[in-house]
Amino acid sequence: MSIKPPNLIVYELNEVPKRVIDHYILHRPYSNISKLYKRGSFIETVTRDSGELHPWSTWPSVHRGVTNDLHDIRFINQDLSCASKYPPIWQVLEKSGISIGIFGSLQSYPPYKGGNVKFYLPDTFSPESKAIPRELELFQRFNLHLAKRNKAVAQGIQKRDITNLSKLIKNNIISISVLLKTSIHMLKEIYDNRNKKRRANIQALISFDVYKKYLIDLEPQYSTFFSNHIASTMHRYWMHSFPEDFGILEDEKIIDKQFNSKSLIKAMDLADFQIGNLLKLQENRGGDLWIISGFGQKAILRNDLQEYELLLEEDSKLLKILQLDYKMYEFIPAMYPDINIECDSEHYVNLLLKNINRLKDINNMPILQLRYKPKQNTVNIIISNVHGLNEAAIIYLDNKEIRIEEAGFKLIKRDSGTGYHSKNGIILFNSDKTEVLKKFVDSKTGYLDICNIFQMTKDHFKIE
Known part of the structure; x- marks a missing residue:
């Protein structure tokens, strides 16, 4: 046998x-x-x-x-x-x-x-x-x-x-x-x-x-x-x-x-x-x-749960409002709340990281933050726990009020993670x-x- x-x-x-x-x-x-x-x-x-x-x-x-x-x-x-x-x-x-x-x-x-x-x-x-x-x-x-x-x-x-x-x-x-x-x-x-x-x-x-x-x-x-x-x-x-x-x-x-x-x-x-x-x-x-x-x-x-969260729905709007050239960036799959972006060069990596800091919540805290050091011009960003969100859906760009839709986001509600x-x-x-x-x-x-x-x-x- x-x-x-x-x-x-x-x-x-x-x-x-x-x-x-x-x-x-x-x-x-x-x-x-x-x-x-x-x-x-x-x-x-x-x-x-x-x-x-x-x-x-x-x-x-x-x-x-x-x-x-x-x-x-x-x-x-x-x-x-x-x-x-x-x-x-x-x-x-x-x-x-x-x-x-x-x-x-x-x-x-x-x-x-x-x-x-x-x-x-x-x-x-x-x-x-x-x-x-x-x-x-x-x-x-x-x-x-x-x-x-x-x-x-x-x-x-x-x-x-x-x-x-x-x-x-x-x-x-x-x-x-x-x-x-x-x-x-x-x-x-x-x-x-x-x-x-x-x-x-x-x-x-x-x-x-x-x-x-x-x-x-x-x-x-x-x-x-x-x-x-x-x-x-x-x-x-x-x-x-x-x-x-x-x-x-x-x-x-x-x-x-x-x-x-x-x-x-x-x-x-x-x-x-x-x-x-x-x-x-x-x-x-x-x-x-x-x-x-x-x-x-x-x-x-x-201890810091919010009723609403942000979900990025239209990445082109985010790039536009941050005055970034969409031809230089490609959004690739990630698991929420992460966002992964391939950048054309290190120059565009630095430009992206600089400009995302312009978006803040009501407490002047950044909405998007770098999670890990970029790898070969790929950037891993996380959507932060945003304060002050409600049905009005207002965030801040350079200290000016904007609706979240203008930046490509939408509101979501989901069960709190335990x-x-x-x-x-x-x-x-x-x-x-x-x-x-x-x-x-x-x-x-x-x-x-x-x-x-x-x-x-x-x-x-x-x-x-």
Whole structure:
């Protein structure tokens, strides 16, 4: 009997901590996650990244086996040449003859080309829809448009979305069953507007359907799938699920407590369904399944919350009011409240940073601030917590009142975030991995254990 080559699927369950795993098992004792927790192996991990934690910085630490102090990846769509000494694990594997299939892992743009690449779909913040094989670009166009339109708050469904969805069905890229589930959810949104808060589940549902098709058809030896729908739910509804963290003992003191706390369970239900699919697949293939969160979340008490926030809707208006030449700047995807801008040269970087300081709120505080040092003329800016916003929607340019629409902004209202990033994450194995548990405390050291699975030596890896 021939020995099957090793294979590994990494399900990237972004930001889910042990607290949420325990909470879910309590509510779903017979779930796939519960079975995996009891029959496989589990450990709580920690990231050694410095500074404020972000998924677009910590996931590269997991993928590259070094902390952000070494790879220096700080924001979405920055130039990644700073990390060239520490390539992501899938590049190392592919060059060593291991077939790979990457689906949505953060900071994976542009598509990596190689003879052992079975499929490669970059993350949902990619600046364009390039993917491998090319037929996946149809899905990526749909995916990127949804991500762009639903920043911070869920927007209405456009005709373009329906057209693209129809093309995906016609080309047999997504299944009829997923279309039905999507349709049912949209009807629920019409019946009860609160269901818009669960829109992220639909994107995760569709994405996994596409991933599973390519995973089964092409059978890569190493594969990743990135899931973000639970992270967004935890950010919004940590207090609804864990009111005791805020000293709240009575449910009636929390608005929509039951609906919003159930949103976390429903988001976990979807992940559990997907994990169940992968468990069955790996049982048949005799392969490994890892569920990794990279890091986690915990309760956060925000003392400076504002009723309204600003969302940049028309970037051309912002450039115009700041007297900046739109030909010298290109806005590229970012996760709200960040704004990423590619500048034509260092001169235009400096001009941008100078002019954004002209916009202030009622307390004379800047509305836009530089978040990280520019990388190769790409600037990462954050929209600040703006004071004094109301329906009048007034801000200040050079101390003169202007309406926010003149600068390309619009007002949004959303649930206050009560969960935020923490260093502790989790990993679940589908088999007994007790021999590696002690060394798997640091979330980035999985890089080396993947080396062991594929029987590669440390010489293949440049890590410190």
